[in-house]
Amino acid sequence: xxxxxxxxxxxxxxxxxxxxxxxxxNAALYxxxxxxxxxxxxxxxxxxxxxxxxxxxxxxxxxxxxxxRVHFRLGFFxxxxxxxxxxxxxxxxxxNTPAHQALAKEAADQSLVLLKNNVSPAAGNSGGGPLxxxxxxxxxxxxxxxxxxxxxxxxxxxxxxGDAPFLVSPxxxxxxxxxxTTSYADGSDHAAAAALAAAADVAVVVVGLxxxxxxxxxxxxxxxxxxxxxxxxxxxLVAAIAASGAPRxxxxxxxGGPLDVRDFRDDxxxxxxxxxxxxxxxxxxxxxxxxxxxxxxxxxxxxxxxMGGALAKYRSYFDEKGVS
Numbered sequence: 368x369x370x371x372x373x374x375x376x377x378x379x380x381x382x383x384x385x386x387x388x389x390x391x392x393n394a395a396l397y398x399x400x401x402x403x404x405x406x407x408x409x410x411x412x413x414x415x416x417x418x419x420x421x422x423x424x425x426x427x428x429x430x431x432x433x434x435x436r437v438h439f440r441l442g443f444f445x446x447x448x449x450x451x452x453x454x455x456x457x458x459x460x461x462x463n464t465p466a467h468q469a470l471a472k473e474a475a476d477q478s479l480v481l482l483k484n485n486v487s488p489a490a491g492n493s494g495g496g497p498l499x500x501x502x503x504x505x506x507x508x509x510x511x512x513x514x515x516x517x518x519x520x521x522x523x524x525x526x527x528x529g530d531a532p533f534l535v536s537p538x539x540x541x542x543x544x545x546x547x548t549t550s551y552a553d554g555s556d557h558a559a560a561a562a563l564a565a566a567a568d569v570a571v572v573v574v575g576l577x578x579x580x581x582x583x584x585x586x587x588x589x590x591x592x593x594x595x596x597x598x599x600x601x602x603x604l605v606a607a608i609a610a611s612g613a614p615r616x617x618x619x620x621x622x623g624g625p626l627d628v629r630d631f632r633d634d635x636x637x638x639x640x641x642x643x644x645x646x647x648x649x650x651x652x653x654x655x656x657x658x659x660x661x662x663x664x665x666x667x668x669x670x671x672x673x674m675g676g677a678l679a680k681y682r683s684y685f686d687e688k689g690v691s
Contacts, residue, residue, distance in 0.1 A: 368433075370395060373405040388412065389421035396422065401430035463532045468649070469682065474647040475653035479664035482620075483632060483640040498615055498638035500660025501569060508547035511567035512538045513608065514554045514574045515601065516621045522581035525645030526588060526625060533648055537573045540651030543657050554604045561611035570613040571658065574601040575621030578645050586623055593626035595673070602630070609636040619643060619654060629674040642668070 378384050379391040402408075416422040442450040484497040490641055502508065516522065520534035541550040550567065552560045556572075572599055576585040581598035586592050596602060609616055609631065617639045618631055631637040641664060646653050657664040 368399050369402040370400045370404055370408075373407075374405075375400065375403045376405060377406040389416055392416055392422055393426070396426045396430060401433045405479060405662070406451060420691045468532075471647055472649040472652060475643075475649050476656065476662045478644050478666045479653060479657050480642040480666045480668055481657075481661075481664040482628075482641070483637070484643055485635070485638050498617065499641075499658060501658055503544065503659040503661070504546060506546045508545060508569065509550070509567040510545050510547065510565045511550045511552070511570045511613075512541050512561045512573065513552045513564060513570060514572045514604065514619075515599070516575050516619075517551060517553065517571070517573040519573070519581070519621060519650075522578055522621065523645050523647055523650040524580040525578045525647075528580060531648040535649055535651035536669075537571070537651045537654045540655035541571060543652075543656065544655040544661070545590060554601075557604050557607040561607045561613075564608045564613035564616070565611040569612065569615045569617065570608055571619060572605055572608055573619040573621060573654075574605060575619075575626070576623065578623060580645075581616070592624065595625060597626060597628075605631055605637070609634050612661065617641065617658065623670040625668075625670050627674055629671075632674065 371501070375391065375395045378394055379386065379388075385391040385394055388407075392413070394405070395408070405660075406412075412429060413422070418589050419423055466493055478607060481499070484499050499511075512518075516537070518538045519537045520536050523534060523536075526530060538549070538551050550563055552563050554560045554572075564572075576592075576598065577583060578585075579587040584590060585598055585644060597605070605618060613636075616637045618628070618637050618641070620626055620628065620640065620642045621644070622642070623645055628640065631640060643650060643654055653662070656662040
C-alpha cells in the first residue's frame with residue numbers, strides 16, 4: 368500500500384499520533400503502508416532507522432517484498448520481448464477504447480444514489496407509483512432541464528482528472544434520450560426558470576457544488592467547506608421551482624460531499640432526489656438513463672448526510688466545545 372503524498376508525515380505533524388520519525392515510520396509499516404509518496408520514508412531516513420534498529424529489518428524487508436512483487440507482476444524486470452501482449456507493449460492505441468468508455472459509463476451508472484422517489488401530488492397520479500422512472504416512450508413529454516449544473520461538463524470530472532475524450536452534460540444526456548421536447552435554463556433568472564418549469568411536464572433541476580475542475584471552487588484538496596447548504600443561492604432556485612406549480616420536479620445533486628437538502632426532502636412538490644457525485648465523462652448519459660429507467664440508481668452514499676435535528680445536535684456540541 369502506498370501512502371498519499373505527505374500522509375505519512377501527517378501521522379506525526381498533523382494528527383499528532385506519534386512524536387518522532389521512528390515512531391511514525393513504525394506506525395505506517397505496522398499499519399500496512401509499504402511506500403511513502405514523499406520524502407519522509409526516503410532512502411536516507413530508512414537506512415538510518417534500520418541501521419540503528421529503530422525500525423526492524425523484517426518490517427522493512429516485508430515492505431520491499433510487496434513493492435518488488437508488484438514490479439515483477441508488471442514485467443518491469445523482464446526484457447521487452449518477453450513481456451508478451453501484456454503491460455510492456457501497451458501504447459496509445461490502448462487508451463480510450465470502447466471497453467474503457469463502457470467502463471466509465473458503468474462506473475457512473477453504479478455510483479448514482481436515489482435519495483427520494485415519491486408520488487408527485489401535482490401530477491395527479493396519487494393512485495400510481497413513484498415519479499421515477501420517466502416514460503421513455505412518451506413522445507409528448509416536455510422536460511425542462513434547469514440549473515447551474517444542468518449543462519455541466521468539466522465539473523463532472525471532480526479532482527485528479529486527465530483529458531477526457533468527451534464530456535456528456537446532464538442536458539445533453541436527457542435531450543438525447545427524451546422522446547419528447549427538452550428545454551433549458553441555467554437558473555440565473557429564478558422567475559424565468561420557474562416559468563419554464565411550470566410549462567413543462569417534468570422539471571429536472573441540477574444543482575450542487577463546484578469541484579477543482581470548475582470555478583469558483585467549493586470543495587477540493589486542502590479546501591474544506593464551512594457549510595452544508597447549497598452555495599450561490601441555488602437553494603432559492605430549487606424552492607422557486609418547487610413553488611412554481613410544476614407538475615413533477617426531480618432534483619439532481621452534483622457534489623463530492625454531503626449537502627443539507629432537508630427542505631426539499633420534506634417538500635412534497637419535489638418528488639425525487641438523485642445524487643450523482645462527480646460522474647465523469649459519461650455523467651450526463653448515466654443521469655439520463657437513471658431518470659428514464661434504463662438503469663437502476665442503486666448506489667450507496669459514501670458519507671453520512673447530517674440533516675434536521677441531528678445537524679443541530681452536532682452543531683450545539685461543537686459550539687459548547689468552542690469549535691468553529
